[in-house]
Amino acid sequence: HGPNNDGCDPEYSKNVHITNCLFNTGDDCIAIKSGRNEDGRRVNIPSENIVVENCEMKDGHGGVVMGSEISAGVRNVYVRNCKMDSPNLDRVIRIKTNTLRGGFVDGVYVKDVEVGAVKEAVLKVNTHYGIYANQEGEFMPSIKNIYLKNVTVENGGEYGVLIKGREKAIVENVNLEDVIIKGVEKPESVEYSENVNYINTVINDKRM
Template sequence: MLIRRLRTSSWLLATLPLVALSAATCSADSPWDRAAELLQQIQAPEFPDRTFNITDHAAKTGGDSRAAIQEAIQACHDAGGGRVVVPTGEWRVDGPLHLLSNVDLHLERGATLRFSNDPNDYLPLVLTRFEGTELMNFSPPIYAFEQENIALTGEGVIDGQADDDSWWEWKGNGTKDGNDLIEMADQGVPVAERRFGKGRKMRVNFVQPYRCKHVLIEGITVNRSPMWCLNPVLCEDVVVRGVRVESHGPNNDGCNPESCNRVLIEECFFNTGDDCIAIKSGRNADGRRLATPSQNIIVRNCTMRDGHGGVVLGSEMSGGIENVYVEHCQMDSPNLERAIRLKSNSRRGGYLRNLYVRDIEVGEVSDAVLRINLRYFNEEGEFFPQVSDVLLERVTSKKSKHPLYLMGLPESPIQGVVLRDCDFRGAAKASLVQDVAEVKLERVNIGE
């Protein structure tokens, strides 16, 4: 079934009949063949067989162990690499840990790193990003800058201890500072002069490798993040595997690769206060200045519970996003708003293309199974975003408000959305489709 409309039209869909798939829709060049090739290209780090226990560097439970852990990281790096072991116990960390090349920071089962929630412990300033804009700000609690072969692994817990009396309290109070930063970027102020930190209220992301290569985050549990939980930026070859994120603070996105190339996110569990996975590439003028897309990303075998969206592209995506593959995920919670979500606006611009989704089981979402919104946040400008080549196959849902919510722009209608062998049940309302150039529905059912 092929539905064509003028780009300014609005279409409400209540029910869809079953439709036959023609031979013309089958392609020998499957996107999933390309995903298999990509999987072989992603290079996770490898480490020498050396062990550095933090207790050998005077780390003790009951006191601040930051200096001892950082000393162990330095010793491991200086020796040519290996594993820094955090043994079972609670370890207080009053400030940031900076990972170095060839170091795997490994948390044994029963080990917890409890980070200070006093922002002043995270000075001096480092180069970082706040919602897609570069600045000099407090250091993320776990940070790496221009390192290679780094890892954060194990069965332990990292706890940011953020709450409504510390980092999270800045959610509303930091709005003016965030607007100041965006204005600086729009005016071309050099990043080195965008100095925030003390006296400002700009939260940090919990784990942030910045301009790094060959990054592994595996097995850990993340609690009470100041803001976004896992946030690789401008990185290549990133693997996030078997991670559990339980963090319900404001903007506590689970995993946000920004302007990264070759990323694998698999076998993770997300229960978050914002998007579970959100793929980004910079905001407004700053994203266009760096012009580095997020691309070649695989998400598979993940479970999503609470959150604003299961797998999300945007909204800070001015540098573009392309070649994203999502498969074999389960998404189910009355507090999960959407399953697949794409969001931008004409101030942010950018492009979203080549999104392939298959074999997704959606139990319940409170909004739409697929939501594409190019009028996000009601911001307007002259950089019209482009969305094209979106394919959903074998996506099923049991309960939602809308099956589809597709909102393009008259100046830039959504292009090339295909749904194949999908089954959407229990929708309270019809789909909403506006400013969409073309939607193909092949063996799609919407029913009780």
């Protein structure tokens, strides 16, 4: 539970299977990466075809996270049959980048996930990520094709869906199907994104 101690960080990685693991960390439980800034663009190996299943996440900044070091991109991440539950788990699914990191995320598929408590958001997409000095550059990120299906959340915290895209980098094709989220302060906060597609989804007992 010290600082900056992710549970598992696949980087420049292909065909990864993470299964039957328990994560209880002071930072992200699983953070998928593909290089930071110029190093990532030089190596230019996306992380792709990553399966996370039958895992349990307790404390952490995020359950399954992409970023922030994704300058070579991430595609095809599958999360299924997982349980997440802790008042100290900040987000269930998290994507974080900025215009110094750039990169892309294309294809995140989340299915059959049970969530007890989560603090900030069930899904958070942030293209303005920064805890350091100026994080603005010339590399616009691309984030698209995110699917959550059959996800149940008992205590959703602040937001069901929290998206902060950019005027020049609209977040595309976010989908929630058969999702039930209870106990959130605000169902969604969406900036510079296509409308989220809600199919048979209920947040705070209200069909979206």
